Amino acid sequence: MAAPALLLFGLFGLVPLVGVVALSLARWxxxxxxxxxxxxxxxxxxxxxxxxxxxxxxxxxMVISWLVQTPVALALGHFQAPRGRLRALFAVLFFLPxxxxxxxxxxxxxxxxxxxxxxxxxxxxxxxxxxxxGSPDLALYTVIFVIAWQFVPFHALLYQAGIRQIPTVxxxxxxxxxxxxxxxxxxxxxxxxKYTMVTSSTLMLVGSLTYFDLIFVLSGGTGGPGTATRVLPxxxxxxxxxxxxxGRASAVAAxxxxxxxxxxxxxxxxxxxxxxxxQQEGM
Amino acid sequence: xxxxxxxxxxxxxxxxxxxxxxxxxxxxxxxxxCGTSGPSTTSSAKGLTMWALNxxxxxxxxxxxxNNDHPDEKITLRLFANDDYKQKLRVAFGANQAPDIxxxxxxxxxxxxxxxxxxxxxxxxxxxADRFTPSVMQSATFDGKVYGVPANGLAPVVLYxxxxxxxxxxxxxxxxxxxxxxxxxxxxxxxxxPMSLAANSKWPTLMYLEYLLDRQGGSDVFTKIASGDASAxxxxxxxxxxxxLQDLSKAGAFGDNASSVSYDQGASTALLYTGKAAMEVMxxxxxxxxxxxxxxxxxxxxxxxxxxxxxPGGAGxxxxxxxxxxNFLSLNSATKNKSAALTYFNDYVLNDxxxxxxxxxxxxxxxxGLESKxxxxxxxxDKAWLTFVYGLVQNAPSFQLSxxxxxxxDQADPLLTNTDKSFLRQIPPAEFGTNMSKATx
Numbered sequence: 001m002a003a004p005a006l007l008l009f010g011l012f013g014l015v016p017l018v019g020v021v022a023l024s025l026a027r028w029x030x031x032x033x034x035x036x037x038x039x040x041x042x043x044x045x046x047x048x049x050x051x052x053x054x055x056x057x058x059x060x061x062m063v064i065s066w067l068v069q070t071p072v073a074l075a076l077g078h079f080q081a082p083r084g085r086l087r088a089l090f091a092v093l094f095f096l097p098x099x100x101x102x103x104x105x106x107x108x109x110x111x112x113x114x115x116x117x118x119x120x121x122x123x124x125x126x127x128x129x130x131x132x133x134g135s136p137d138l139a140l141y142t143v144i145f146v147i148a149w150q151f152v153p154f155h156a157l158l159y160q161a162g163i164r165q166i167p168t169v170x171x172x173x174x175x176x177x178x179x180x181x182x183x184x185x186x187x188x189x190x191x192x193x194k195y196t197m198v199t200s201s202t203l204m205l206v207g208s209l210t211y212f213d214l215i216f217v218l219s220g221g222t223g224g225p226g227t228a229t230r231v232l233p234x235x236x237x238x239x240x241x242x243x244x245x246x247g248r249a250s251a252v253a254a255x256x257x258x259x260x261x262x263x264x265x266x267x268x269x270x271x272x273x274x275x276x277x278x279q280q281e282g283m
Numbered sequence: 284x285x286x287x288x289x290x291x292x293x294x295x296x297x298x299x300x301x302x303x304x305x306x307x308x309x310x311x312x313x314x315x316x317c318g319t320s321g322p323s324t325t326s327s328a329k330g331l332t333m334w335a336l337n338x339x340x341x342x343x344x345x346x347x348x349x350n351n352d353h354p355d356e357k358i359t360l361r362l363f364a365n366d367d368y369k370q371k372l373r374v375a376f377g378a379n380q381a382p383d384i385x386x387x388x389x390x391x392x393x394x395x396x397x398x399x400x401x402x403x404x405x406x407x408x409x410x411x412a413d414r415f416t417p418s419v420m421q422s423a424t425f426d427g428k429v430y431g432v433p434a435n436g437l438a439p440v441v442l443y444x445x446x447x448x449x450x451x452x453x454x455x456x457x458x459x460x461x462x463x464x465x466x467x468x469x470x471x472x473x474x475x476x477p478m479s480l481a482a483n484s485k486w487p488t489l490m491y492l493e494y495l496l497d498r499q500g501g502s503d504v505f506t507k508i509a510s511g512d513a514s515a516x517x518x519x520x521x522x523x524x525x526x527x528l529q530d531l532s533k534a535g536a537f538g539d540n541a542s543s544v545s546y547d548q549g550a551s552t553a554l555l556y557t558g559k560a561a562m563e564v565m566x567x568x569x570x571x572x573x574x575x576x577x578x579x580x581x582x583x584x585x586x587x588x589x590x591x592x593x594x595p596g597g598a599g600x601x602x603x604x605x606x607x608x609x610n611f612l613s614l615n616s617a618t619k620n621k622s623a624a625l626t627y628f629n630d631y632v633l634n635d636x637x638x639x640x641x642x643x644x645x646x647x648x649x650x651x652g653l654e655s656k657x658x659x660x661x662x663x664x665d666k667a668w669l670t671f672v673y674g675l676v677q678n679a680p681s682f683q684l685s686x687x688x689x690x691x692x693d694q695a696d697p698l699l700t701n702t703d704k705s706f707l708r709q710i711p712p713a714e715f716g717t718n719m720s721k722a723t724x
Contacts, residue, residue, distance in 0.1 A: 107548075110548060132543065
């Protein structure tokens with residue numbers, strides 16, 4: 001059973017990865033011949049302040065996104081979990097962003113946040129007519145907001161499913177013991193959602209390493225203003241496909257892989273995901 | 284990131300991109316899939332392939348005309364979205380699967396291909412090069428050899444203004460930097476944005492630097508930079524140009540929101556014709572954009588245009604221009620059907636009917652001796668505009684290609700990023716040249 005999976009992983013996972021590492025040791029502008037560069041690309045990438053700034057921005061997007069999305073997704077999931085016609089309607093509305101492509105979302109928000117013609121032009125909402133995407137101080141947070149708008153529905157869906165899995169007997173027993181809604185949430189829902197939370201968080205954290213398309217569109221393809229939103233994947237793209245420095249871009253890509261692997265290992269280790277056992281245990 | 288978008292009054296020159304962006308992401312993943320359409324036709328003896336941008340509708344007509352006359356040696360034209368195109372072309376050339384004829388912006392980007400030995404030299408006699416405007420041909424001439432023929436309209440950058448807004452504020456179109464500063468003050472008092480700028484897209488900001496340097500230091504400074512002399516970035520006039528840009532920004536010339544405005548959504552154009560902004564510095568394609576988005580504004584005669592103001596004590600000439608001279612068609616050096624390609628370049632590219640088509644679309648092709656044709660244009664607003672652009676280019680002692688196109692592609696990103704940082708005043712004026720000099724060497 002494992003053979004086909006290994007084969008696929010080897011073909012589409014390992015082979016390109018080895019290719020990228022090899023290319024990171026080469027000099028290639030995408031046009032001429034490929035030349036040996038040794039560790040020149042690596043030392044250039046690692047000594048460039050811009051790389052570390054991009055990495056820092058990536059970490060910032062990751063952590064803040066997690067901090068923003070988790071509580072909102074949990075609250076939404078909790079609200080949607082009980083069955084009901086109105087809730088179903090709300091759920092459909094909430095899930096709308098999930099159906100749109102990142103490019104459509106990016107272009108829409110770019111238009112909405114335009115200070116002259118966007119939301120800020122509506123009477124009564126003039127306080128919103130600020131250069132949210134144009135200010136070096138605000139742009140990153142605006143991007144994080146749009147990312148949250150796009151991905152919260154997905155995580156809310158996970159939490160909704162998780163909550164529906166919790167046996168109702170637990171709540172009935174707690175109610176008999178006189179536990180209020182808050183206590184039930186804290187003592188039953190949250191602990192029972194442990195693995196859902198681990199799954200959701202892992203997806204969120206590792207997924208934020210790939211936030212590229214949305215930021216690309218929102219910043220006009222430049223990671224601007226200045227370099228305020230140039231996260232590592234975007235920096236890789238610009239180096240490779242705009243500056244045509246494939247060697248250096250490959251070094252950045254390899255750096256991303258290392259970072260992603262480390263992050264993955266860390267989340268699974270910290271959360272005890274590897275020892276994951278039945279949620280029904282101790283019932 | 285920029286093309287010369289000429290698709291005429293009916294086109295949507297710069298407002299593309301949405302789809303292009305979607306494809307760029309997949310381009311990163313699908314390298315192997317790109318350019319697979321090239322090889323079969325390149326290797327066959329009959330027929331040619333040609334790649335261009337999908338807004339080049341008039342160019343397409345020339346291919347159709349050629350194909351009608353040469354059914355046994357047809358050109359297969361493939362059109363691409365802007366951002367997608369540059370990458371596809373590069374990958375295709377890297378894999379030796381490039382088209383026989385390809386469309387480009389001239390300048391440093393084309394020179395990348397020339398230096399890699401991918402482009403064929405065109406002898407002047409092969410393509411009747413003397414019919415084209417000489418300053419335009421410069422962008423496709425390297426080491427004295429010609430590598431492309433111009434294939435669409437001239438696109439110098441000019442200063443547009445809203446006549447009504449300027450009149451309401453009691454301001455004349457600025458001719459000098461002092462005029463401009465005074466106008467900014469008066470316009471600000473009237474609560475309009477003095478100059479509409481799509482700084483989110485970065486390259487519109489670059490247009491200011493291009494003109495400010497050209498007016499301050501003369502065209503030689505950038506010509507030196509473009510020739511690969513990194514030390515020329517440290518010329519005092521580069522710092523001075525950045526100083527002027529930052530002074531304008533500090534004076535509130537661009538309003539508070541410029542860095543949120545993106546060009547592709549048409550917002551900066553809209554600011555001008557809705558009267559929320561008074562002026563805009565932009566390429567000549569903006570005329571077609573305005574004609575499409577606000578025909579009434581044009582019909583009322585509210586759109587004004589003039590040359591970029593002069594600087595006090597600047598060494599540059601007042602009638603020098605910057606922008607995109609034209610787009611070019613070049614010949615793949617690996618082509619098997621050179622004679623057919625030359626026939627096409629010679630007899631179909633910017634021939635008489637093509638020139639008429641471009642003029643009808645509000646765009647001036649880089650061809651000499653258009654005076655008699657211009658005199659017969661029917662629409663008076665179009666006629667005034669075409670005559671203005673034609674005169675501007677004919678009288679210009681130099682026509683500097685946009686920096687992001689003139690420089691090799693590995694310098695384009697540092698250029699745009701530093702321009703943006705200078706505009707945002709995140710770096711002092713002198714640091715722009717220092718950073719660029721570092722990025723170049």
